[in-house]
Amino acid sequence: MYRETEIIKEATPGSNGEAGVFTINVGPQHPATHGVLHLVITLSGETILKVEPHLGYIHRSIEKMCESLTYRQFIYVTSRMDYLSAHINNHACALCVEKGMQIEVPPRAQVIRVLMDELTRIASHELWWGAMAMDLGAFTPFFHAFRERESINDIMEETCGARLTMNYMVPGGVMQDIHPNFQNRVKEFLRLYKRKIHEYDELVTGNIIFQNRMKGIGLLTPEDAVSYGCSGPTARGSGVSSDIRKVLPYEIYDKLEFDEVLETGCDSFARYVVRIREMQQSIRIIEQLIDTIPEGDFQAKTKAVLKLPKGEFYTRVETARGELGVYIVSEGGTTPYRIKFRSPGFSNLSVLDHIARGSKIGDLVAMMGTLDLVIPDIDR
Amino acid sequence: MSNEELKSSITGLLPSVAFEEGGEWLNILIEPGDWLSLAQQLRKDEALFFDYLFCLTCIDWKTHLTMVYHLSSTKYRHTIVVKAKLDRNKPEIEAVSPVWRTADFHEREVYEMFGVQFLNHPDLRLLILPDGWEGKNPLRKDFEDPVNMIRL
Numbered sequence: 408m409y410r411e412t413e414i415i416k417e418a419t420p421g422s423n424g425e426a427g428v429f430t431i432n433v434g435p436q437h438p439a440t441h442g443v444l445h446l447v448i449t450l451s452g453e454t455i456l457k458v459e460p461h462l463g464y465i466h467r468s469i470e471k472m473c474e475s476l477t478y479r480q481f482i483y484v485t486s487r488m489d490y491l492s493a494h495i496n497n498h499a500c501a502l503c504v505e506k507g508m509q510i511e512v513p514p515r516a517q518v519i520r521v522l523m524d525e526l527t528r529i530a531s532h533e534l535w536w537g538a539m540a541m542d543l544g545a546f547t548p549f550f551h552a553f554r555e556r557e558s559i560n561d562i563m564e565e566t567c568g569a570r571l572t573m574n575y576m577v578p579g580g581v582m583q584d585i586h587p588n589f590q591n592r593v594k595e596f597l598r599l600y601k602r603k604i605h606e607y608d609e610l611v612t613g614n615i616i617f618q619n620r621m622k623g624i625g626l627l628t629p630e631d632a633v634s635y636g637c638s639g640p641t642a643r644g645s646g647v648s649s650d651i652r653k654v655l656p657y658e659i660y661d662k663l664e665f666d667e668v669l670e671t672g673c674d675s676f677a678r679y680v681v682r683i684r685e686m687q688q689s690i691r692i693i694e695q696l697i698d699t700i701p702e703g704d705f706q707a708k709t710k711a712v713l714k715l716p717k718g719e720f721y722t723r724v725e726t727a728r729g730e731l732g733v734y735i736v737s738e739g740g741t742t743p744y745r746i747k748f749r750s751p752g753f754s755n756l757s758v759l760d761h762i763a764r765g766s767k768i769g770d771l772v773a774m775m776g777t778l779d780l781v782i783p784d785i786d787r
Numbered sequence: 788m789s790n791e792e793l794k795s796s797i798t799g800l801l802p803s804v805a806f807e808e809g810g811e812w813l814n815i816l817i818e819p820g821d822w823l824s825l826a827q828q829l830r831k832d833e834a835l836f837f838d839y840l841f842c843l844t845c846i847d848w849k850t851h852l853t854m855v856y857h858l859s860s861t862k863y864r865h866t867i868v869v870k871a872k873l874d875r876n877k878p879e880i881e882a883v884s885p886v887w888r889t890a891d892f893h894e895r896e897v898y899e900m901f902g903v904q905f906l907n908h909p910d911l912r913l914l915i916l917p918d919g920w921e922g923k924n925p926l927r928k929d930f931e932d933p934v935n936m937i938r939l
Contacts, residue, residue, distance in 0.1 A: 463915035471926055506811075633838050633861050636889030647861060654864065719810055721857070723841070732842050732857070745926075747844040749857075757892040786915060 427452055435464050439542045439772045442782030446759075453767045458760045466786040473746045478504050478578060478713040481743065486572035488748060489784035491531040492726040494523045497576035499724040502657060503733040504578040506722060507715040513704040516580030517658050518696050522593070523563075523575060525689040529600075530559040531727035532682045532689075539679070539776040540611050543620060548611055555603060558596045562589065578713060580706030593697050597690060604687065612683060621676035625762040625774035628673060635761065636754035639729025640685065641778055644678030646671040651725040665691050678777035714741055728752055728779050752784040788834070788865045796835055797867075800828045812857075812866045819854075819871045823881035829858065829867075830886050836860045837867065840883070843893035845901040847928045852878050852901060873903060882908035900926040 428451045435445040443464035449457040469488060473481040482500045486493040498520055505512060512520075537552030560570040565586045567573040575582050611617050627637070632645040642649040650667040652660040668684040670677035715737035722733050729751030736745040755778045762774055788796070790813045794806055801821055807814035817825060829837040842857035856869040871880060882905035884891040894905045895914040902924040905911055913920060924930060 463917060466915050468925055471930075630838075631888070634888040636840060636887070636893075638841075649861070721811060721842075730841065734842060734844065734855075734857075736846055745846045747842065749842040749844075753892060753896075754889050757889060761888070 428456065433771075435461075439775065440782070441538060441780065444756075444780065444782050444785070448768065448771070450768060453769070455763050455766055455768060455771065458763045458771070460756055460759065462756075462786050464786065465783050469787045470746055470748060473743055475742060477741045478715060478743070481746070482577065483572075483574045485748070486574050487783060488750060488787055489726055489728060489731070489752065489781050490571055491534060491781055492527055492728065492731075492784075493572050494520075494527040494575060495724060495726040496731065497574060498524060498658075499722050499726075499731050499733045501576045501578050502724065503720050503722040503735050504713060504715065507718070507720045507735065507737060508578070508709075508713060510579050510707050510709060512580055512658075513707055514659075514701045515703045516705050516707070518700050519581050519585055519705065520576060521658055521660065521663070522693060522696055522700075523567075523573075523581075525692045526559050526562065526593070528689045528727045529686050530556045532686050533559075535682060535727075535776075535779045536607065536611075540617075542772045542776045543617065545611065545617070548607070551603070551606060551610065555596075555600055558592075558599065562592050562596065565589065565592065577706065579709040580704065582706075584705045585700070590697055590700070593693065597693065597697075600690065604690075607683060612680070618676060620770075620773055621674070621679055621777075622672075623674055623676075624766055624770045625675040625678075625777060626673050627758060627762050631758070631761060635758040637729070637758055638751050638754065639725065639727070639779075640668075640678055640681040641729060641755045641758070643668060643681045644670050644777070645673045649730065651723050651730055655723055657722070657724060663692055663695055665689075675773050675777040682779070712741055714739065715743070726751060728781065728784065729755060748787055750784045750787060752778075752780050752782075753787075756780055756785055788863060793835070793865060793867060796832070797825075797829075800832070801825050807870075810868070812868050814868045814870060816870050816872070819873055819880040822869075822871055823883065823886075825869075826881075826883045826886045829869075836862050838862070838887075840887035840889050840893075843890055843897065845897045845903055845926075847875075847901060847926065849875075849928055851875050852903065854880055854897070854903065856883075878903040879906060880904075881906050882911070884908060900924055902927070 430449050433446040434440040435443040445461040447459045469484050482497050485496040485500050488496055533552040533556040537549035540548035563573055564570045566589050567575040627645050629645045629647050632642045632647050638649050646669050653667045665688045668681050670681050717739040720735045724731050731751055732749030734747040735743045738744040763771055793813055805816040829835055837858040837860050839859045839861050841859055844855050846853045852873040852875055854871045859866040882894055894908055897903050898911055899913045899916050
C-alpha cells in the first residue's frame with residue numbers, strides 16, 4: 408500500500424552498484440516509536456542512509472472537525488492532539504479566542520492556568536524521561552517517573568475531573584475553581600519531588616553507559632534546527648533560544664522568575680539535559696505562585712455564544728514539546744472558517760531523517776527518544 | 788524592525804508587493820510567481836533575516852485558495868505574514884523547501900489537503916493520507932465523504 412516496494416527496488420543490491428543496501432520497517436507497532444509511527448529505514452550494513460516517516464495512522468482531521476464546532480466546543484478536541492500537554496493545548500486555543508474577542512482574563516484564572524501548565528510540563532517530561540530510559544534498556548526509571556507523575560495526575564483529577572484530557576481551560580478563564588486541597592497537595596508533591604529529583608541524575612544522567620550512548624549522536628546544528636522549524640527542547644539542545652514563554656511572553660510569564668534552559672551540545676545528550684533542567688525551572692515557577700494565588704473570579708463573564716469578529720488570530724505557546732501555534736481564520740460566525748494547528752511534533756519529526764543519516768541503526772532509538780514525539784500531535 | 792521599516796525594506800526587494808495592516812503582524816500580499824525569489828531574499832537579507840518559517844498553511848475561500856506563510860527572525864524577532872492568492876482550479880506555487888527545510892513536510896501536507904502543486908518540490912507526495920487519496924482534498928470546503936465524515 409505504501410511505497411516500500413519502490414524503496415526496496417531502489418535499494419536492491421546491484422541496482423545502484425552497492426551491495427548490502429536494504430530496507431527495514433520500524434513500526435507502526437513498535438515499542439520505541441511510542442505510538443503508531445511508521446519509519447522506513449534504508450540501511451547499508453548498519454549505517455542509516457535514509458529514514459522516511461510514514462504518518463497518518465492516527466489522523467483524525469482535527470482541523471476539519473473544528474470547522475464545524477463552536478468556539479467553546481473545539482477546545483475539547485485539542486486535548487486529543489498532544490495528550491501529554493492537554494492543558495497547554497487548551498490554553499493556546501483559549502488564548503486565541505480571548506485575543507479575538509478581547510476578553511480580559513481575571514488574575515486568579517491566569518495564575519491557575521500557569522500552575523496547571525507547569526504541572527503538565529513536569530508530568531510530560533516525566534513520562535518522556537521514563538520512556539527514554541526504557542528505550543535504552545533501563546526499565547527501573549520508568550517506575551520512578553510514573554510514581555511522581557501519578558501524584559500530578561491525582562492533583563489534576565481532583566481539580567479538573569480528568570487525569571489526561573482535562574479540558575479545564577475555557578475562553579475567559581478556567582472551567583471551575585481549584586479544589587480546596589489543591590494548594591496543599593501541590594506543596595506536598597513539591598516536597599516529594601525535590602527529594603526525588605536528584606535520583607534521576609544518579610540513576611540515569613550521570614550513568615557513564617548512558618552518557619556514552621547519548622553523547623555525540625543526533626547532531627543538529629543551530630542553523631539546521633531553525634531551518635527545520637524545530638522548537639522546544641529539541642531546538643534549545645542546539646542553543647537556539649526559542650522558549651515562547653521568554654520570547655513572546657503570554658499570561659503572566661513575563662512577571663515570573665525562571666531561566667530559559669539552553670545547552671550547546673547539539674547532540675542527543677544536550678536535548679536530554681534540557682528537559683531534565685526544565686523540570687527544575689517548572690518547579691521554580693510553581694513555587695513562586697502556589698502561595699500567592701489571588702482571590703477573585705476564576706472565569707471572566709462571557710456571552711453564552713461566542714462570535715469572533717472577522718479576521719485572523721494567531722497565538723503561540725510553549726508546550727512540553729515546543730511551539731504550538733493556533734491559527735484561526737474567522738468570518739464572523741460562531742465556528743471557525745479555517746483553523747490550523749502548527750504542532751511542534753510535526754516539525755521536530757521532520758528533522759529525524761537529517762540527524763539520523765550516517766549513524767548506526769542502534770543509535771536511532773536514542774535519537775528519536777530525544778525528539779519526544781507524540782504521534783497524535785504529529786498526525787492531528 | 789518596526790512595521791514601517793519592514794515595509795520599506797520589502798518594497799525595495801519587490802516593488803509590486805501590497806501590504807495589509809490591522810492584524811497582529813504585517814501582512815504582505817504577493818503574486819505566486821514572485822514568491823521564490825522574494826523568499827530567498829527574505830531569508831538571505833542581513834537586515835531582515837527571516838530564518839524561521841513557523842507556520843505554512845492554506846485557506847480555501849471557495850473562489851480561490853490563499854497560501855499563508857508565517858515568517859519570523861530568530862535574530863531580530865520580527866514577524867511577517869506572506870500571502871499569495873492561487874487559482875482554485877489550477878493552484879501552483881514555487882516550493883520553498885530549499886529555503887526553509889521545514890517547508891518540505893508542510894508543503895506535502897498542504898498538497899494532499901488542498902491539492903496545491905508545489906513546483907520543484909523535492910518529494911511531493913502524500914504524507915498523512917494513505918495511497919488512493921490523490922486528487923481528493925479533504926480540507927477544501929466542497930469536500931464530501933459520506934463514509935468517513937461525521938456531520939456535527
